[in-house]
Amino acid sequence: MLHKQQVNLAKQILLHHRTFATSSASAQSFRKWYQQLWAPERTNLPPYSHFTQIGDPVLRQKAAPVPQEHILSPEVEAIVEKMVRVLRKYDCVGIAAPQIGVSLRIIAMEFKGSIRKELPEAVYQARQMTELPLTVFINPVLTVTNYTKLKHPEGCMSVRGFSADVERFEGVSISGSNGNGVQNELELSGWNARIAQHEMDHLDGKLYTDHMDRSTFACTCWEAVNTKSGRVEIPFYK
Template structure:
């Protein structure tokens, strides 16, 4: 199991594919689908066959992934395990942090948690650069209390509520790609944990930054925004385009 609070499988910090290269997530994501016997290439020379051959030669990718895991991946539903503080500055955790930052920036999102790159550990990164903030109309930035903030790294974060007023706005998630829905979140929170150097760090945030923190803390508990959304507001972001 890629597991929850009990830690990670394998000899290292990150879980890898089991012997033979079959990902448990792939089996769980396709119930009832026939699995090709070893030595046979499904799909012949087509795309599926080429992918099969590539995986036979290169082996399946191992976490932390460069892509963002999608809903259905069991890692997104597991409670993430804490990182031993003494290992924060070690090569594996530092590689995870770098992978999270790269993936976050590559996909144009403002935060990303370790489970979203296939690693069930209590780590998240967040960053809202000025250029992304400027893409929102001024009226929307004001209404949602959106403001830029520099890169933040949290290992073993703990959150407490500073302002329990609930504010509902649409939000999305790279792990539920292409959709959004309104979610009620606390107005202000504080998150404390360890930074990338293993030093204590605290962030008090309100408005949109507080929403981002709550969203990422949910990921570490195996919770997605679709579990908390106002279901009648759930929408496909391309619905109007598809009607044209």
């Protein structure tokens, strides 16, 4: 049996349908009114405090360079601050501006020494992990310095809950303006070079799923799904 509110809503729709069905212009108005019943106006706009997810068009756009005269602007400063806040809020090692909904060429990276305690030493060594202080690049340029490729599992906060093996170059050099507008250049190797390549991909509208070994693509919590009879949630907030 229909709830009273549902009956009233159905009557409203029927009434509007009869009222607007006489002309195409009125039909447009009806469709717009009808859509508002289930698609309220968006109030949460970028820069977000969460990670955009695969499927969001912003992740497939080639990000625009930040104009030189705006690098030190309050607007860019606010975007960088939000990126760092989200990076640390979700305890990750890299973030690109498109991941908070802003299609600009800005990345931030940070590999904390505390991560070493969370991983087996053999894994830490095999992946050539080293500490990397918080580093911001505006309009970064990446150059490969070591063409040897290393294959390791890789995840992404914009492809939440999954991972796959990805080949990356062992060494890179990255240059660009830092958050203070000073030109900076950094040599990276091993895992930190991987972070830089991953974030640079985001600026070109690419995801690790474009490069992955498809046979290794997996849900990171598949064991928990089985153990808990499927009662597992992947959060997109924190």
